[in-house]
Amino acid sequence: MKKHNRSIESYFESVGAGASDVGLSKEDIKKDFLHKLFYHLGRVPALTTPNDLYTAMALTIRDRALRKFVRSTEEFTQQDARGVAYLSAEYLPGPHLGNNLLNLHIVEETKEALAELDLDLDEILDQEGEPGLGNGGLGRLASCFMDSLATLGIPSIGYGIRYEFGIFKQEIREGWQMETTDKWLHSGNPWEIVRPEISYVVKFGGRTEHRTNGQNRYEVDWLPDSEIKGTAYDTPILGYQSNGIIMRLWKAEAVESFDFSVYNMGDYYRAVEKKLRSENITKVLYPNDENLSGKELRLKQQYFFVSCSLQDMIRLHTTQGRELKNFHEKFAIQLNDTHPSIAVAELMRLLVDEHEMEWDEAWDITRQTFAYTNHTLLPEALEKWTVSLLGRILPRHLEIIYEINSRFLEELRDKGYSGDQIARMSLIDEQGEPSVRMAHLATVGSFKVNGVSELHSRLLKSQVLNDFADLWPGKFTNVTNGVAHRRFVAVSNPGLANLISEKIGSGWLTNLSSLSELEKFAKDEKFQQRWRDVKLQNKTALTRFIEEQTGVKVDPAMLFDVQVKRIHEYKRQHLMVLHIIDLYLRIKDGKTENIAPSTFIFAGKAAPGYFLAKLIIRLITAVADLVNDDEEVNKLIKVVFLPNFNVKQAQRVYPAADLSEQISMAGKEASGTGNMKFALNGALTIGTLDGANVEIREEVGDENFFLFGQTTEEIQQTRREGYRPYQYYEENEKIKRVLDFLVSGELANGDKELFKPLYNNLLQQDPYQLLKDFDSYCTKKEEVFKVWNDQKEWTKRSILNVARMGKFSSDRSIQDYCDRIWQVKPVKIQE
Ligand code: NBG
Numbered sequence: 001m002k003k004h005n006r007s008i009e010s011y012f013e014s015v016g017a018g019a020s021d022v023g024l025s026k027e028d029i030k031k032d033f034l035h036k037l038f039y040h041l042g043r044v045p046a047l048t049t050p051n052d053l054y055t056a057m058a059l060t061i062r063d064r065a066l067r068k069f070v071r072s073t074e075e076f077t078q079q080d081a082r083g084v085a086y087l088s089a090e091y092l093p094g095p096h097l098g099n100n101l102l103n104l105h106i107v108e109e110t111k112e113a114l115a116e117l118d119l120d121l122d123e124i125l126d127q128e129g130e131p132g133l134g135n136g137g138l139g140r141l142a143s144c145f146m147d148s149l150a151t152l153g154i155p156s157i158g159y160g161i162r163y164e165f166g167i168f169k170q171e172i173r174e175g176w177q178m179e180t181t182d183k184w185l186h187s188g189n190p191w192e193i194v195r196p197e198i199s200y201v202v203k204f205g206g207r208t209e210h211r212t213n214g215q216n217r218y219e220v221d222w223l224p225d226s227e228i229k230g231t232a233y234d235t236p237i238l239g240y241q242s243n244g245i246i247m248r249l250w251k252a253e254a255v256e257s258f259d260f261s262v263y264n265m266g267d268y269y270r271a272v273e274k275k276l277r278s279e280n281i282t283k284v285l286y287p288n289d290e291n292l293s294g295k296e297l298r299l300k301q302q303y304f305f306v307s308c309s310l311q312d313m314i315r316l317h318t319t320q321g322r323e324l325k326n327f328h329e330k331f332a333i334q335l336n337d338t339h340p341s342i343a344v345a346e347l348m349r350l351l352v353d354e355h356e357m358e359w360d361e362a363w364d365i366t367r368q369t370f371a372y373t374n375h376t377l378l379p380e381a382l383e384k385w386t387v388s389l390l391g392r393i394l395p396r397h398l399e400i401i402y403e404i405n406s407r408f409l410e411e412l413r414d415k416g417y418s419g420d421q422i423a424r425m426s427l428i429d430e431q432g433e434p435s436v437r438m439a440h441l442a443t444v445g446s447f448k449v450n451g452v453s454e455l456h457s458r459l460l461k462s463q464v465l466n467d468f469a470d471l472w473p474g475k476f477t478n479v480t481n482g483v484a485h486r487r488f489v490a491v492s493n494p495g496l497a498n499l500i501s502e503k504i505g506s507g508w509l510t511n512l513s514s515l516s517e518l519e520k521f522a523k524d525e526k527f528q529q530r531w532r533d534v535k536l537q538n539k540t541a542l543t544r545f546i547e548e549q550t551g552v553k554v555d556p557a558m559l560f561d562v563q564v565k566r567i568h569e570y571k572r573q574h575l576m577v578l579h580i581i582d583l584y585l586r587i588k589d590g591k592t593e594n595i596a597p598s599t600f601i602f603a604g605k606a607a608p609g610y611f612l613a614k615l616i617i618r619l620i621t622a623v624a625d626l627v628n629d630d631e632e633v634n635k636l637i638k639v640v641f642l643p644n645f646n647v648k649q650a651q652r653v654y655p656a657a658d659l660s661e662q663i664s665m666a667g668k669e670a671s672g673t674g675n676m677k678f679a680l681n682g683a684l685t686i687g688t689l690d691g692a693n694v695e696i697r698e699e700v701g702d703e704n705f706f707l708f709g710q711t712t713e714e715i716q717q718t719r720r721e722g723y724r725p726y727q728y729y730e731e732n733e734k735i736k737r738v739l740d741f742l743v744s745g746e747l748a749n750g751d752k753e754l755f756k757p758l759y760n761n762l763l764q765q766d767p768y769q770l771l772k773d774f775d776s777y778c779t780k781k782e783e784v785f786k787v788w789n790d791q792k793e794w795t796k797r798s799i800l801n802v803a804r805m806g807k808f809s810s811d812r813s814i815q816d817y818c819d820r821i822w823q824v825k826p827v828k829i830q831e
Contacts, residue, residue: 022063030113032060051187054127058190061100065236068244071829076155082824083155088142088336090134094647098491103238132166135289136566144484144810150239153828159309162233162249163285170605170644175621191235198232200311222396228278229255230308250308252281288607289566306343328368332822335372338383338438344445345397371821372442372449383438425467443468448821452481452671453692477820481671482813488677493655495534513806528795542656559598559788563661567606567613570668575770581738587633596785599638603645622747654681662687665768667712676808682798700804704797708780709773725766
């Protein structure tokens with residue numbers, strides 16, 4: 001086929017196949033499904049496995065998704081629009097099939113097509129695993145953004161890493177978290193297409209040579225000591241009845257040129273070893289959320305995917321006949337945290353060293369291209385690379401960073417900045433072992449910097465990047481996070497989605513604010529009853545799942561009180577546990593009045609090297625065993641730890657929750673997005689004034705939100721006054737009793753030592769001020785129980801929560817990015 005400027009439509013028309021070669025009718029789907037099953041997978045009907053059925057269906061739908069992608073790309077190219085490249089080291093797309101069916105509007109057609117073949121869509125959906133290519137909120141946010149970018153018709157592409165092993169699989173053995181590898185590719189991945197022709201060479205190590213060329217131009221050669229090839233793997237991401245975009249993930253491979261021709265036996269093995277070593281780069285995701293490990297391989301991963309992505313953008317740009325001096329007019333590149341921030345130096349290198357651009361022009365372009373999103377204020381999570389490591393892996397980039405820094409510091413000196421200020425703002429941290437501050441590199445190299453909630457953006461400006469915000473006030477902005485409500489409500493909670501659409505129409509699918517039309521039904525008792533029926537159904541389904549996974553039987557009539565997220569001290573899962581222990585002790589004392597029957601549900605992974613987080617899981621499972629086995633207690637409360645929290649499990653949990661626990665110490669949770677998913681599914685929130693909780697409360701109304709705990713200011717005040725947690729232990733009977741219980745041995749077959757580290761941590765430092773917030777939390781829980789006992793009141797609040805959550809769609813977040821940061825316009829396909 002020769003290259004023509006013809007549209008995809010015209011090709012099909014010319015062979016008489018009609019424009020709808022991948023039709024959406026029941027018959028089209030059925031025919032294509034059988035075609036995939038027999039001719040693509042080569043299956044004999046009698047030997048078909050459930051995975052075959054799933055794969056055939058996925059391939060059927062992938063064709064339709066690709067059609068949208070091809071059409072969108074045609075349109076983007078024609079309109080010559082500015083586009084967005086989202087650079088993220090993590091993505092958590094979740095299962096694709098259900099979401100794609102919704103977006104193509106063919107759930108019913110597919111169900112029927114399968115039913116006619118005696119197959120069940122739900123069983124097929126259940127077959128799908130998920131790419132666990134992220135740790136938590138940050139990776140999931142990237143995937144929510146892909147969904148919204150496609151839906152809004154923004155010319156865009158998401159770049160990342162195709163880890164062969166994603167986030168570990170969590171099992172619970174004898175109460176402890178155990179990690180096993182996540183072999184997500186083992187039964188194949190029908191959604192991706194490998195693009196062997198889209199590949200780039202990435203260099204590592206070695207040294208640089210500086211010289212002046214014939215035209216008197218100063219030039220630098222980078223003579224690396226190894227090279228690795230990155231190959232593109234594309235997954236189409238569909239918008240809702242809209243465009244399709246691509247998530248392009250890079251896989252590391254040995255470069256073609258590695259030399260098999262000159263081997264003897266020994267060299268052959270060495271050559272193969274070298275190949276394996278190359279592939280190591282994209283082998284496994286680092287399972288640390290909010291923490292930096294300083295690992296060489298991690299830096300290599302970051303550079304690898306960034307370099308491939310930038311080379312790819314430059315290729316896209318120049319093959320369309322454009323000049324590099326216009327690069328920033330065609331691309332806005334969003335840095336999802338500092339993980340891809342080496343891109344600032346890499347774009348400089350590509351422009352200056354490889355494309356012979358002058359430094360000043362290259363720097364102008366770079367600074368008009370990048371924008372940086374910060375996702376955490378936790379000091380231990382701010383990325384730094386030692387100068388010695390960075391210089392060894394990326395010698396040329398270290399030189400470029402030094403050059404950027406020296407020019408930047410010169411600017412500060414000219415402005416009269418003091419030595420102290422300059423040391424604070426420098427890209428190089430000279431305290432201790434010299435290291436590169438990646439957040440500073442990202443800030444200096446970007447035209448906009450944003451936090452992910454109002455509070456977080458404010459704290460970012462007043463704390464972590466304070467000096468930069470003073471220098472460039474206009475550079476800083478906020479974009480509050482949002483979630484893909486279609487996945488987390490329409491796909492996960494069809495009962496609620498149908499009820500809502502029946503009342504107010506389906507406009508909320510593309511315009512979440514229209515949920516406000518539900519407000520008028522908040523007190524309607526018939527509607528309330530239906531609202532509760534849906535919740536009960538979802539809880540019953542979760543009950544079955546809990547029993548399957550943990551063997552624990554729970555009663556769906558109980559209050560489902562849920563905390564699911566990564567396990568971290570700052571998120572304070574143990575605060576919830578301390579309260580459960582208090583309830584247990586009360587019940588044992590026979591003081592059961594005012595306790596609403598509750599099931600406490602936890603899920604989440606702990607970083608494998610994070611001892612206290614793992615001990616918190618051990619504590620939850622210990623409390624679960626104690627409570628669930630005690631006849632006197634288990635009628636009133638139960639405790640469950642669901643192993644291996646991931647997107648698929650999350651989609652079962654949110655719809656079944658009554659109460660959402662968002663109880664981090666104020667100032668620590670940048671935004672939270674689980675908080676939004678819960679509230680959108682009708683859970684009420686108990687939470688602190690942290691992250692996006694603040695805005696959720698503003699929206700849903702103080703009276704519909706269970707607020708407790710100190711504010712950021714109060715926390716700082718407490719710290720300034722010299723926080724002494726031991727004092728709370730001494731002065732507060734309840735705290736003393738609960739903490740003593742931790743080390744009484746009753747939770748651990750007489751072992752008094754097991755939970756000592758947590759006990760000591762709380763009594764000696766309590767860095768997240770649990771003890772200080774404990775009373776306020778318990779008091780609020782009493783109120784929760786009271787409101788729960790008034791089901792009409794509870795349901796009214798639940799309806800109002802949903803009705804007022806319109807702000808928290810990722811569609812709105814992406815619109816904010818477009819308006820405040822990228823300055824890009826939608827190019828929607830017409831179909
Ligand atoms: C996380 C924050 C969350 C936030 C997500 C998405 C990191 C580094 N940060 O509060 O902890 O919701 O990012 O912005 O993973």
